[in-house]
Amino acid sequence: MRKISKLDPIPLHYQLKTILLEMIENEELKPGDMIPAERELCDIQGVSRMTINKAIMSLVNEGVLYREQGKGTFVAKPKEKQEIYKLKSFTEEMREKGLATETKIISFEIKEATKKNRNILKIPKEFNKVIEIRRLRMTEKDPVAIETVWIPEHLFKGMTEEMIDGKSLYSIFEQKFNYKPKRAKQTIEPVALSEFESKLLDQKENALALMFKRITYVENDIPIEYTNTINRSDKYEYEILLT
Known part of the structure; x- marks a missing residue:
């Protein structure tokens, strides 16, 4: 030494x-x-x-x-690299790495859209509902992320908790509702975990995490999803390709 x-x-x-x-x-x-x-x-x-x-x-x-x-x-083992220059679902990313994934639905609710969600998702005035889905994402039995998704209810009539249980949302978007995600805007910022979040992620309270906010669009720049994901910072590092 x-x-x-x-x-x-x-x-x-x-x-x-x-x-x-x-x-x-x-x-x-x-x-x-x-x-x-x-x-x-x-x-x-x-x-x-x-x-x-x-x-x-x-x-x-x-x-x-x-x-x-x-x-x-x-x-510690080196952190897995997460590429964030390609639009992929969590399930797709982990499958490509050969990692087993599991998703637990924490809550599924149809509710009044907030002003923020109406603006982000460009919900027309005649509609006022969003579907809010909160899920715990796991790889190899370890909890790695808490994901909260808001989607316009008028675009996803008939979506149920049972329909998405254990499945990729992107695959449901495409197979059940004929919406294929084309692009997304994403921001990343550091956050401290709350007591609730730290228990779900098996971390100490106020541990550092990374918050990803993503807006996903289909053709004609129609936003269909707004996602807020809190990721453990000890499991992955994120790779950005600049061209």
Whole structure:
């Protein structure tokens, strides 16, 4: 292990963080390996336990390391890459990665459209309902995202909870209602998980997550879906192709 330099202007905890990252990138430490204990790192580097803990916690918060109570700190598996330059459903994305998926419906409700939803979905004045669907998305039995979808009720007459249970919404759009998504606008922002969200996602309250907001369009630029998805930030990293 490379040694920290106390003459370097870079903070000691940041130097140690860099050293540990280099060891992981060089496969000196591999996924599942336990890193040296804090006391051992103190002896090796000649710094305080507080400095060691600060470096380790920074890597834990980034999902590079994880801790197991009473056992130690371990190297995490690399995050799966999510491509966000192609319009795909969650089910399609995970299937391409060879991951088993499961979706649990939290709620399904036909309700009055809010002013925001009316504007986003361009709902005509003579209609005032949306179908709101809230689902928990899972891969390999792990909860990874909470998805809330609003779709114009007048475009999806007859949609039921049973119709979408266990299925991709995009496939239902196309097969049952003859709407094929053509393009989407998406924004991403960091958020802190609420108590309710953290329980669903098996995370600590106020843990960092990523919120994806997407508006999906069919031909003639008609919006058919507005989605708000809260994704765990420790499971995936997101890849954007710029051309």
